[in-house]
Amino acid sequence: MDFEEFELQKLFGHEAAEDEDPERLREYYFKGKTYAQVVNDLPLRIVVGHKGVGKSALFQVAINEESLKNRLTLLIRPNDIVDIGEDSDDFLKMIRDWKTGINEIIAKKALTSFGMLYDGWRGKLNQYGGAALDFLSSTIKQDKADLTPAKQAILKDFLQHQKISVYIDDLDRGWQGRKHDIQRISALLNAIRDISTENRGIYFRISLRSDVYYLARTSDESTDKTEGSVIWFSWSNHEILALLSKRIDSYFGGKVTEAEFLEKHQSQMMHYLSPIIEEKFSGKGHWQDAPMYRVLMSLIRKRPRDLVKLLTLAGREAKSKNSTVITTRNLEAVFEEYSQGRLQDTINEYRSELPTIERLILGMRPTKAQRKLGQGYIYTTDLLLKKLKGIEEQGKFRWANSGLIQTQELAAFLFKINFITARKATAAGIDRKYFEENRYLSNKFVDFGYDWEVHPAYRWALQPEDPMQIFNELELSAP
Structure with missing residues (x-):
């Protein structure tokens, strides 16, 4: 691969479907x-x-x-x-x-x-x-x-x-x-x-x-x-990996069906990705030597567009370094840009509901003391509410169309917009639980018995000065 702009778009798809070539969209659509x-x-x-x-x-x-x-x-x-x-x-x-x-x-x-x-x-x-x-x-x-x-x-x-x-x-x-x-x-x-x-x-x-x-x-x-x-409309990470595999397979002329991809284990789907990306993450921290598909799935918010953006950025970086596959270094080089984009997307998407969302999200940056203890992104319920009360000391938050927001409502809002996820350590990895759509109409904060963590997609934007610490703290999602 030479990762020219035209090829990147054909390979991963256009970010906006209405701008996609209709024939190519039919080929790869899942x-x-x-x-x-x-x-x-x-x-x-x-x-x-x-x-x-x-x-x-x-x-x-x-x-x-x-x-x-x-x-x-x-x-x-x-x-x-x-x-x-x-x-x-x-x-x-x-x-x-x-x-x-x-x-x-x-x-x-x-x-x-x-x-x-x-x-x-x-x-x-x-x-x-x-x-x-x-x-x-x-x-x-x-x-x-x-x-x-x-x-x-x-x-x-x-x-x-x-x-x-x-x-x-x-x-x-x-x-x-x-x-x-x-x-x-x-x-x-x-x-x-x-x-x-x-x-x-x-x-x-x-x-x-x-x-x-x-x-x-x-x-x-x-x-x-x-x-x-x-x-x-929602996706599982398994479906998104199958979606990516179908796009790459169809780019190279393959004819594997959606049903066949869904039946495959994620490690089998990685074989379809290997012509364009390294199979293992060679960086440091918890992700070292991890299968690349688990790294990719840990970084996206269960939205196909996240994956398109991440791989397109990495493909451009690979092109600038004359690499014929996307390497770990190519990915590491674009994590901050990718993270900044997802942070801005979230602010733009939900500002109409909470006008001061930027103050809330940027207030979730870890303090120096939290960074020193490695506690900047993972919270028990009590610690999460304590963190939010600290942000509220600078001024209470208000919904765009109603009154003051209670601290627990702020926590529910962060969960609803996928800024934080519920987490539980399992033998297979971190079980990350996203807000269930059938509960979307409730502003009540529900304690699942899980801890809480800021989604990995945002961390480089919140902590650009020490990216290596992020790698040391980040754990992989369960397959």
Whole structure:
């Protein structure tokens, strides 16, 4: 490997799925268990997950596959809906505006896709009470000779089955977490639920960042009606390693399936990584001579994008050192940059919920006394709460949309955003327990009987002056 930028992107994938080459995305995409939960003929699917788990990639692949099956599919992005619900603070009127706006977007995009958009279409839509499906069924005719065969097949399928899949993605763009922003998202969820109920042939799939959904869910009791449609998008480390193995295998022309990778032990999957990265970590500390896959899995926050970022940085470093594989030294050279990026990602992602999150996170830096004792990142419950109370002495924290935050709520917040994880030492390594998504709506701090630790992904950013001590303290996650 020479790790040119073009090859790095082909090898590991693009950070943003919408910018990925569609053919390459289809080659390497790993569907996982969530895909089938989302892509089906249920009227409403709300995909919720942290930034970087692959929501947009799932939508891109699903849109392509449904189109290949001749399903009419439409993608709605923030630019399409930028003005809907902006001019009102009346919640019921906001829902009505969203219903009107979404129906108009569906009608316009469908007509445009078949080259049938005409002056006065909006007036005729109103004659059907704004119901996009009824309007399209009566308006679209199979007499367009200039359509491609693929478009003709989609048109024929629509006229026969009257089904449309509508994907709404990237709604967190420009999200600020203001009361009006939260109202708009809540009104949108209510509106698409109403539309899918009134138009049985329209299937909505909407993606929301977890913090956006959390604020909408906890501020509007009507969203409990959509809770049954929520799919939490998450990965295990085993699945992420299988995902990486498939990307590398497909880059070299391999045809191993997702199911086959999932059946393999992680040590077997490492063989697929060996053409591009050393098999063992040759540095010092607890990681010395450890299998490289365990090092990689210890550094990511169960988000595929973390792995793409880490390996892309290491690949660039390998290129600068004329190395044909990613070495331990290449990884060590980029740990601080990788860690700084994950810290900034977290601040950006959750600032809308806790405006002073940066003070909280940077306050978790170990003190000189803690560093001297090697106690900077691992806490019992009592020590964690003591640490947080010390940070609170500089000023109490407040949620963006409510009052003061209690110390235990701060601990729950750090766990929720995966800044800290629960940990327990086992014979196989450290068992790191992440916040369970089905508890996401609770701000209560739950003691699992585990200790707590700052996630390894953040440590070089919190302690750049002594990286060797980090290696001496870090222990590997259990396989």
